[in-house]
Amino acid sequence: MNARLRDVAEHAGVSVRTVSNVVNGFRYVAPDTRTRVQASIDELGYRPNLAARTLRHSRTGLIALVVPEIDSPYFAELAARTVRIAQHRGLTVLIDQTDGDFERERLLLHGKRGQLVDGVLFSPWAVAPADLAARTDTVPLVLLGEHDGPAPVDHVAIDNVAAAREATRHLLATGRRRIAVIGVQPRTLNASARQRLAGYRQELEAFGLAPVVDRERPVRRLHRSDGYQAMLELLDSETPDAVFCFTDQLALGAMRALAERGLSVPDDVAIVGFDDIEDGRYSVPALTTVSPDKDQIASLALDALAAQGKPPRSIIAPHELIVRATT
Amino acid sequence: MNARLRDVAEHAGVSVRTVSNVVNGFRYVAPDTRTRVQASIDELGYRPNLAARTLRHSRTGLIALVVPEIDSPYFAELAARTVRIAQHRGLTVLIDQTDGDFERERLLLHGKRGQLVDGVLFSPWAVAPADLAARTDTVPLVLLGEHDGPAPVDHVAIDNVAAAREATRHLLATGRRRIAVIGVQPRTLNASARQRLAGYRQELEAFGLAPVVDRERPVRRLHRSDGYQAMLELLDSETPDAVFCFTDQLALGAMRALAERGLSVPDDVAIVGFDDIEDGRYSVPALTTVSPDKDQIASLALDALAAQGKPPRSIIAPHELIVRATT
DNA sequence: ATGAAAGCGCTAACAG
DNA sequence: CTGTTAGCGCTTTCAT
Numbered sequence: 001m002n003a004r005l006r007d008v009a010e011h012a013g014v015s016v017r018t019v020s021n022v023v024n025g026f027r028y029v030a031p032d033t034r035t036r037v038q039a040s041i042d043e044l045g046y047r048p049n050l051a052a053r054t055l056r057h058s059r060t061g062l063i064a065l066v067v068p069e070i071d072s073p074y075f076a077e078l079a080a081r082t083v084r085i086a087q088h089r090g091l092t093v094l095i096d097q098t099d100g101d102f103e104r105e106r107l108l109l110h111g112k113r114g115q116l117v118d119g120v121l122f123s124p125w126a127v128a129p130a131d132l133a134a135r136t137d138t139v140p141l142v143l144l145g146e147h148d149g150p151a152p153v154d155h156v157a158i159d160n161v162a163a164a165r166e167a168t169r170h171l172l173a174t175g176r177r178r179i180a181v182i183g184v185q186p187r188t189l190n191a192s193a194r195q196r197l198a199g200y201r202q203e204l205e206a207f208g209l210a211p212v213v214d215r216e217r218p219v220r221r222l223h224r225s226d227g228y229q230a231m232l233e234l235l236d237s238e239t240p241d242a243v244f245c246f247t248d249q250l251a252l253g254a255m256r257a258l259a260e261r262g263l264s265v266p267d268d269v270a271i272v273g274f275d276d277i278e279d280g281r282y283s284v285p286a287l288t289t290v291s292p293d294k295d296q297i298a299s300l301a302l303d304a305l306a307a308q309g310k311p312p313r314s315i316i317a318p319h320e321l322i323v324r325a326t327t
Numbered sequence: 328m329n330a331r332l333r334d335v336a337e338h339a340g341v342s343v344r345t346v347s348n349v350v351n352g353f354r355y356v357a358p359d360t361r362t363r364v365q366a367s368i369d370e371l372g373y374r375p376n377l378a379a380r381t382l383r384h385s386r387t388g389l390i391a392l393v394v395p396e397i398d399s400p401y402f403a404e405l406a407a408r409t410v411r412i413a414q415h416r417g418l419t420v421l422i423d424q425t426d427g428d429f430e431r432e433r434l435l436l437h438g439k440r441g442q443l444v445d446g447v448l449f450s451p452w453a454v455a456p457a458d459l460a461a462r463t464d465t466v467p468l469v470l471l472g473e474h475d476g477p478a479p480v481d482h483v484a485i486d487n488v489a490a491a492r493e494a495t496r497h498l499l500a501t502g503r504r505r506i507a508v509i510g511v512q513p514r515t516l517n518a519s520a521r522q523r524l525a526g527y528r529q530e531l532e533a534f535g536l537a538p539v540v541d542r543e544r545p546v547r548r549l550h551r552s553d554g555y556q557a558m559l560e561l562l563d564s565e566t567p568d569a570v571f572c573f574t575d576q577l578a579l580g581a582m583r584a585l586a587e588r589g590l591s592v593p594d595d596v597a598i599v600g601f602d603d604i605e606d607g608r609y610s611v612p613a614l615t616t617v618s619p620d621k622d623q624i625a626s627l628a629l630d631a632l633a634a635q636g637k638p639p640r641s642i643i644a645p646h647e648l649i650v651r652a653t654t
Numbered sequence: 655a656t657g658a659a660a661g662c663g664c665t666a667a668c669a670g
Numbered sequence: 671c672t673g674t675t676a677g678c679g680c681t682t683t684c685a686t
Contacts (some may be wrong), residue, residue, distance in 0.1 A: 002442070002465065004678095004679055004680085005679065005680065005681095006679080006680095014656075014657090015656060015657045015658075016657090016658095016679095016680085016681095017656065017657060017658080017681090017682085018655080018656055018657080020680070020681065020682085021655090021656085023680095024681085028655055028656090029655070029656090030655065030656090033655080033656085045463055047438050047442065047464075048442075048679085048680075049382070049442045049678085049679050049680070050442050050443045051378050051379075051381035051382040051385075051387065051442060051443075051678085051679080051680090052382050052662090052678075052679035052680040052681085053679080053680060053681080054378035054381075054662095054680095055376070055378040055379050055382050055661095055662050055663065055664090055678090055679080055680075056661090056662055056679085056680050056681050056682085057662090057680090057681080058378075058662075060378070062421070069407060070397070070403060070406050070407045070410060071400070071403040071404045071406070071407035071605075073398070073400070073403070076397060076398040076400070076403035077398045079397050079398070079422070080396060080397045080398035080424060083397060083422060083423075083424045084424060084426075087424070092421060092423075092443075093421070093422060094389070094419060094420070094421040094422070095406070095410060095420060095421070095422050096410075096419075097407060097410045097411060097414070099411075111374050113377075115329070115374065115376045115377050115378055115663095116377045116378075116419075136372050137374075138329065224605065224608075224609045228609070252606075252609055253609060255611070256609050256610075256611055259611040278398075278551065279579075279606045281551075282551045282555070282579055282580060282583050283583075283610070284582065284583055284586040284611065331662095331663055331664085332663065332664065332665095333663080333664095341672075341673085342672060342673045342674075343663095343664085343665095343673085343674090344665090344666085344672065344673060344674080344675095345671085345672055345673080347664070347665065347666085348671090348672085350664095351665085355671050355672090356671075356672090357671065357672090360671085360672085375663085375664075376662085376663050376664070378662085378663080378664095379662075379663035379664040379665090379678090380663080380664060380665080381664095381678095382662090382663080382664075382677095382678050382679065382680090383663085383664050383665050383666090383677085383678055384664090384665080384678085385678075442679095
């Protein structure tokens with residue numbers, strides 16, 4: 001077993017109180033006492049027991065980041081930034097992966113992590129606003145990503161409607177008129193997808209173009225393969241001159257389908273993605289995309305966690321359209 | 328404050344012992360007592376305090392996964408699988424990101440996580456075998472990835488020499504003779520890179536070809552930009568007819584450089600990567616690569632963690648060469 | 655400036 | 671089958 005405070009105390013010939021003072025950098029310890037105690041600490045290889053501390057303080061310094069899948073590039077990049085920023089603030093991040101499974105999300109939401117974490121950053125996939133409202137767990141919660149409905153929870157997201165409008169406007173400005181989208185979600189749950197679709201339609205209409213139902217392609221998940229599949233289907237009915245994909249992964253899948261069909265990007269079909277993942281910067285051609293400020297998202301979410309108690313807010317993080325070679 | 332065991336006991340009119348029995352699914356509880364207690368638990372919204380449990384059991388159910396960067400696709404995919412498999416085994420994974428920083432790695436190695444975790448899965452970047460040997464912390468440790476030197480630590484890796492030989496052999500078999508590599512590490516620390524280089528050279532020599540120093544390109548990190556840069560340099564001296572990249576990210580960067588120079592893959596230059604990340608499956612053309620069995624790596628590492636105490640072993644996970652369109 | 659001791663919430667040995 | 675209680679390691683009030 002590891003050395004305890006008491007072992008150090010005995011070894012140094014002082015009380016536990018004094019050792020505790022030294023460990024926690026307390027002001028009033030006689031210099032020589034401090035030296036002696038420190039020597040004992042080193043010699044015995046003492047390390048404070050986090051569990052005992054937690055029990056005492058009822059604070060762990062841990063926060064949970066709940067995402068559908070950590071190896072989806074967007075979440076990986078978001079997680080990397082969250083971990084980094086949390087580290088700066090003296091927090092440790094514990095990652096939960098739900099695989100988009102409703103039951104796992106529900107469990108996590110309702111305190112499966114018990115007193116283990118001081119807060120939860122939650123990126124919902126399957127869970128609905130009603131489930132959030134029904135939450136009884138008291139651990140501070142911040143939602144990552146779009147979320148509508150009256151759930152009494154903080155959430156941070158970019159302005160998806162505005163972002164989608166910019167993407168669409170950019171396509172229109174480069175002379176495209178048959179603009180399709182890939183990424184509509186069959187279930188109504190994904191608020192981000194819904195808002196991106198709304199933004200796309202709004203911009204088309206503002207330009208005097210009527211949305212064409214056949215050009216709004218649904219996908220089950222947001223992987224490359226879904227984008228690939230959706231693009232093939234799109235090509236089977238009509239060849240659009242541009243596609244706005246609701247994630248970069250979908251866009252990369254779509255580009256692969258176009259390449260296989262011998263279509264050129266951007267000459268035959270222009271592509272805009274969403275998320276600004278690193279793959280898109282190195283794809284050939286490089287992907288035009290909406291870039292959410294992931295550092296800001298992570299940072300604002302952590303702020304919101306720390307500020308809990310105040311009435312829930314809807315926090316908007318910045319984004320930017322990055323024009324590269326696919327448009 | 329949350330309800331405690333004692334509150335539930337009073338509410339249900341039983342002792343804490345009984346409540347504890349119910350919570351932990353103990354055998355001998357009278358059915359009606361159980362029902363009554365369960366009702367109180369639900370009513371009060373009782374959740375066991377993990378810190379107290381941990382203090383009692385000196386076991387947290389947490390393990391740390393330490394990686395240089397979580398948003399590097401290989402590590403993201405490995406993390407996703409580790410989290411998933413750990414979940415199955417009732418473990419929670421906490422992710423530490425070192426950014427390849429020596430000091431952060433050293434800290435983590437020497438027990439910065441204190442009693443917080445039951446074990447550490449460590450993917451070293453900057454830290455050397457000597458640092459590992461000097462470790463005093465007692466938390467079980469398993470190294471992920473190649474590691475040589477006599478450090479008394481379990482580690483799981485694939486057979487990098489054999490894998491590199493297969494990759495090189497494949498290139499030779501398709502008629503390539505001017506085969507370059509990208510991914511040599513200037514510092515001697517990265518054992519994986521060293522072994523891949525060794526395998527490449529061995530296979531060339533076995534084929535009767537002498538290694539050419541200029542064709543062995545170093546990189547600082549393993550990002551796409553490094554591969555891109557290295558490929559450009561390679562093209563400035565001589566155009567190889569094949570490049571074996573030590574990671575898929577390097578390969579994707581290299582492919583971008585080739586595209587910009589108007590060279591065709593695989594007609595002008597064949598490419599083999601390493602890691603089998605998802606991007607490579609959807610790049611155009613799709614990337615031939617060495618695929619380490621990441622599920623096995625995660626699974627074997629978790630096994631090794633559980634089996635600690637036995638003499639340290641060097642565990643070999645399977646790998647496979649996946650031939651796609653770049654060769 | 656240091657010591658003694660209570661108590662954080664839980665588990666399990668002991669007693670019944 | 672259930673109750674009582676010591677103690678996991680630490681922080682901190684109270685006392686000196």
